Amino acid sequence: MPDDNFDLNLFLPYLLNQAAEASSLAFQQIYKDRYGMLRTEWRVLFHLGVYGQMTASEIGLRANMHKTKISRAVQKLTERRFVTRARDEGDRRLEHLTLTDFGHRAYDDLHRVAQRYDAMLTEGLTEVERDMLRGVLQKLAATRPRDFT
Template sequence: MDEKDEFDLQFFLPYLLNQAAEESSLAFQKIYKGRYGMLRTEWRVLFHLGMYGEMTAKEIGERAKIHKTKISRAVQKLAERRFLTRTRDEADRRLERLTLTSAGRAAYKDLRAVAQRYDAQLRSDMTPDEIAILNSALLKLAQLSPPR
């Protein structure tokens, strides 16, 4: 091949975003995995229930953009560890309402405090302007509205 390849994988945005996400989440992953034996989807389900209260698996999947089979496995694991309860919806027996147990709420509060400290640490090397630009760009890429 005589042509010089001008494509630089290191600056391909999906690759760069994935690398940044993986690298920036490693230390937090060690904590939720080490303390609670959770995988990524499990802590995300736990956090959605902690933040928003009772939800269905479908609601969590839509909000967190996680495939329903991954949500289902995470819910099963969290239920086995008694971090959440599943209750059949009276109006629609196909749905289960998910709620954190007291152990689940305690794990959420513990991990939320760790997450807040970790987030502050990640942002500490950035200026307020850099943080605002990064937040804006990431929200735009994720097609989310900025918090008000």
């Protein structure tokens, strides 16, 4: 009855999810414990930290996050004084988001953690493996659904 003809653990969507979850766990614990953030909130914080001022939809575009997720994350981050919002005077639909000083300190902290964490994750890999891994993952992340039948 078992199917020796297919190795589930090597099926890429499954394997990628396992790797992603396992390798996110300990970092997730840190931004949750230190700042009470969810994944969505961490992502918004980092986008603002890395790219500077952005609007919600710019973040959504870059992070592949739906606008409702971002809306809620921004609301939380604003309530907790990590982020401030400012209406665009030219186009009053737009809101420019920026980190507060407080938010910037949180970003600096987590950003340092992230760098050490990334180093830890890859310390078992060769130089070649590290480079190839990121290159291949970027290709896969750019995969847009298309027909394959």
